[in-house]
Amino acid sequence: MAKYRKVEITDAGTALARRALSGETKITFTKVETGSGSYSLSENLKEKQGLKAREQSFAVSSVESAQQSGMIVRAVISNLNPDGSHVQSGYYMREVALYAKGNSGAEILYALAVAEQGKEEYVPEYAAGHPFSNTLDFILALSNAENIQIQYELSAYATARDLAALRGKVQENTDKATENQTKAKRAEDKADLNAKRWDIEVTLDGWSSTFPYKKTVAVQGMKAEYAPCFSVLNDAADETSAKRIRKISLKRVRTMNGSVEIECMKPPATAFRMIGKGV
Numbered sequence: 001m002a003k004y005r006k007v008e009i010t011d012a013g014t015a016l017a018r019r020a021l022s023g024e025t026k027i028t029f030t031k032v033e034t035g036s037g038s039y040s041l042s043e044n045l046k047e048k049q050g051l052k053a054r055e056q057s058f059a060v061s062s063v064e065s066a067q068q069s070g071m072i073v074r075a076v077i078s079n080l081n082p083d084g085s086h087v088q089s090g091y092y093m094r095e096v097a098l099y100a101k102g103n104s105g106a107e108i109l110y111a112l113a114v115a116e117q118g119k120e121e122y123v124p125e126y127a128a129g130h131p132f133s134n135t136l137d138f139i140l141a142l143s144n145a146e147n148i149q150i151q152y153e154l155s156a157y158a159t160a161r162d163l164a165a166l167r168g169k170v171q172e173n174t175d176k177a178t179e180n181q182t183k184a185k186r187a188e189d190k191a192d193l194n195a196k197r198w199d200i201e202v203t204l205d206g207w208s209s210t211f212p213y214k215k216t217v218a219v220q221g222m223k224a225e226y227a228p229c230f231s232v233l234n235d236a237a238d239e240t241s242a243k244r245i246r247k248i249s250l251k252r253v254r255t256m257n258g259s260v261e262i263e264c265m266k267p268p269a270t271a272f273r274m275i276g277k278g279v
Helices: 011-021 159-192 239-246
Strands: 027-035 054-058 062-066 071-077 092-095 097-103 107-114 121-123 132-141 147-154 156-159 197-202 212-220 229-233 250-257 261-266 272-278
Touching: 011 027, 011 097, 011 107, 027 071, 027 107, 054 132, 097 121, 107 132, 197 212, 250 272
Parallel strands: 027 147
Antiparallel strands: 027 054, 027 097, 062 071, 071 132, 092 121, 097 107, 147 156, 197 272, 212 261, 229 272, 250 261
């Protein structure tokens, strides 16, 4: 894992930050560049105006508030360039630069991070199906969110506070959408259950010999907490059978898990079908 020295704000970056914090201008973070240039420990990074050996350039992806009145400027580094081209030859990412500009539009090197010797991250050449990517964060001591912007494209800007509000709004809408989907699913499930039909075949055998005359019939999917509306279906094909079914007098139907217990006023004289609707 790469290890970098403390991020250095350049002299130009410090001047721009002071102007932004006093309200004279806005800071727009424009891009992050990576390079393979090497630095000695004695070099003054505050004086630098650009990278020694620029390799790639990436857009800033976000600006967020950090603890103790700071800002986190984030970019995603990859061996697939924003324009669709690939890294043809791998390199050691020894230098990372953050660029910014004020209202005047003059872009400056705002901050520079240099990797410790021997602890640089290697960006490999692009291999189809195996892209490399990594997230880089610049943690900066800036507190005035209204005066901090990022540039997504040449004409697209947003303040850090705008982005935070947008993320909150997106999350709120996502939560509401999830809640509405859950409610809709519950309503749909309830409608399906209310429309459910139970078709139960009741044979002539197995009835108890004393009043109330009981019989338990297995019903797949039935639950004890269900309370369908039951009735005897008289679909007999002949008059004799129809009369027997018509004489069946249900006293009660008790639902159980996986079955129903049927009680009749008299022992049924024929097999019959019982229909249940709803739950």
